[in-house]
Amino acid sequence: MARPAAGTLLASALLLLFPLLLTDAIRNPIRLPSDRAADLLSGDSGDSLVGTRWAVLIAGSNGYYNYRHQADICHAYQIMKNGGLKDENIIVFMYDDIANHMENPRSGEIINHPKGKDVYAGVPKDYVGRDVNVNNLFAVLLGNKTALTGGSGKVVDSGPDDHIFIFYSDHGGPGVLGMPTYPYLYADDLNDVLKKKHASGSYKSMVFYLEACESGSIFQGLLPEDIDIYATTASNAYESSWGTYCPGDSPSLPPGYYTCLGDLYSVSWMEDSDIHNLRAETLKQQYQIVKTRTSVDGTYSLGSHVMQYGELELNLQNLFLYVGSNPANENVTFMDDNSLSFPMAAVNQRDADLVYFWHKYKNAPEGSSHKLGAHKELLEVMAHRFHIDNSIELIGKLLFGSEQGPHMLKTVRPAGQPLVDDWSCLKSMVRTFESHCGSLSQYGMKHMRFLANICNAGVSMDMMAEVSAQACISIPSNRWSSLENGFSA
Helix, strand or coil, X not given: CCCCCHHHHHHHHHHHHHHHHHHHHHHCCCCCHHHHHHHHCCXXXXXXXXXXXXXXXXXXXXXXXXXXXXXHHHHXXXXXXXXXXXXXXXXXXXXXXXXXXXXXXXXXXXXXXXXXXXXXXXXXXXXXXXXXXXXXXXXXXXXXXXXXXXXXXXXCCCCCCCEEEEEEECCEECCEECCCCCCCEEHHHHHHHHHHHHHCXXXXXXXXXEECCCHXXXXXXXXXXXXXXXXXXXXXXXXXXXXXXXXXXXXXXCCCCCCCCEEHHHHHXXXXXXXXXXXXXXXXXXXXXXXXXXXXXXXXXXCCXXXXXXXXXXXXXXXXXXXXXXXXXXXXXXXXXXXXXXXXXXXXXXXHHHHHHHHHHHHCCCCCHHHXXXXXXXXXXHHHHHHHHHHHHHHHHHHHHHHHHHHHHHCCXXXXXXXXXXXXXXXXXXXHXXXXXXXXXXXXXXXXXXXXXXXXXXXXXXXXXXXXXXXXXXXXXXXXXXXXXXXXX
16 A cells, blocks of 8 residues: 655644644743733732842932932832832942031931922942942942942842842933042943843843933943843933922922922932832833923923833833832822823023022022132032033134034934944043043033044044143133042043
8 A cells, every 4th residue: 555645644643733732822822022021920910920129229429419319319219118129139329428418408318309208218328428439330230249349248139030120310421421439430331231231141121210411322322122121211312301399490499408309300200100009000101101291291391302222122011020019009090191290390400500509609698608608619610611611612623623613512423323433432532631621520521422523533532632732721720620539531
């Protein structure tokens, strides 16, 4: 008898196996990548599916005039704590010079809203003072205790099933984030550390919330879309972010406060988290709420463009996966419309210090030593701004001519491209400028795009040194320009 053809045997086998395959498919359907959020978390059963939650909270500034950044971080800590995270898994970087500052009307307390309660209570003092630096931040993120130089010794000692939440609040500029110590935090270095963390296989997913001017430039063209990291930023790559709850705002500040209490993007996500059941709210839903509020209902009159980067499908996950959820909000139903009020006023982050110094001068008693001191501070900060702006403008004209020079200050690369091709060149340009003209400080970070454009244009370091020496005959003696604390790159 003739043997059946191989194709006939295969067809018969498939007919016999088909009912079994169909049954298995029904029991174990194929899951698309976009279904991962539902797999990771479904209602109240999510606790058993979540690995350890880790949170790293960074205030990148110091000085009472920057009150809002530490207030943001302290508020974030209270959200994590109320959400069920343990102190051993929450790592806080803050200079810690605000709560007990002589100008603080409520000694030992920090508030993040004009009518808000103290958010400073219980906050861990993991890395304070000069221990708030780039080296320690990277060591913490990578879980490398041997690389630490001071601090509590806590690091993100995470495993492959864990989830990491990072929140940074401070000044920034194109491609750079401020720190209270030098050097500053540069975008290429931060993204390299995030890639190393992913390569180590020591987390399941990560969320990064970033408050700073030009904060989109930290991730644009740099953060991969396939390393399980989702990031949102307070602004796009070429605009400032905004301070809020400032002097002159509504609601008015309590007596004695002359500094902004929060940042618009930051208080938007945190005040949303304060009132919602985060088991039922996704990262995407919060992103939309924060985007609407930070843009002042899409007008951008006193706001910025909140952006998102990285692996965007992660925003389908619930916030609970990263920051837990306050049991007091368990019965709160999420509403798509924004229940939070829009700001009556806001202050460009770069000008928030001017607001503080002006109100400090304005409210000091006439003829007092406090009045004279406040006047001197105000004049110094304004003189520094004038010096930096004029030095940069003159260098631009010396390098590119009187017509092309001003254009190079503002040239923005196409969307999706990083700020600069050669980050080492950018850092060298920063050091060259500062060697001749003094520290950029937090205000001067706004000119980082121009220094990047010099690199992209192929200007040599020798030429930059020559024109910087011509533009800056000497370094101003005020504390803003001083190089006593080192270079920002």
